[in-house]
Structure formats: structure tokens, C-alpha cells
Amino acid sequence: MILLILACQARADDWVGPAEAVDGTTLIIGKNRLRLAQIEPVDVLCERHYNVMPCGDFARQTLARLIKDKQVTCSGASADWHRVPRVNCRAGAVDLNRQMVLDGWAKADQSNRYRAEQDLAMSRRDGFWMYDPYPSGK
8 A cells, every 4th residue: 555655655746836937838837847738949159141149048938938937737647758757737827838838948749739830930931030040050
């Protein structure tokens, strides 16, 4: 019976609390590092009119703004290859995964769950989409 209780406590699929943005798709709640599921980060650097811009920092700042002074609730059971849980998160009524893509600071992954939001951000040239990806080799 004791082993069963310990196993249940060790397998937490929900995280709740104040959060800190590590980058545009990663946050920390308590001591837990979590990645937003079904989205991918934007490039760290991007370019506009030959000016290099820190798009990765802009993405982190956007996520930080969305979670500032809010109780964040995340749930999910899958993990990435670093064993970091891939989660769906909310800050109040805001779906953080969806909002990061809609604001143009994250991209839809191959699941295409957020493809419509990405297409809208691209058409409006929001966030990362106002820039050109930083060309490697320049």
C-alpha cells in the first residue's frame, strides 16, 4: 500500500503555481521544467532589413508577460527526449500554447494542432513572422 501511494505521488501530471519563462516554449513551476506541447520555438536570431534581432528573447519576454502574476496550470503526460514533460498550460483563461503561436512567437509542430493560429500570425506578420529567419552562412 505504501509503495502504491509513493508511485502515485511521483507521477504528477498536473503542475500549478507561479511560473518563470525560460524561453518562448519552456517554463518552470516550482522545481519542474516544462515544455509547451505541440509547438516549437522560433529561431533564436532573425533578421529584418539586415539587422539581426533577438527573436528568442522576444519570445521569452512574451511568455513572461503572459504568465506574470498569474497562477499557471499545466497538464500532460508525455515527455521530450530530455525527459522534460510536454504540457498544455493556461494562465487564467489564456491557453499559453495557443497564444504563443497566435502572437507569432512559437510555431505549430508537426501535429498541426495550432496550424490555423500560425497561418493567421503569418498573414498578419505578427511576432517572428515580421522578420526573416537569420540566414546561416552570413
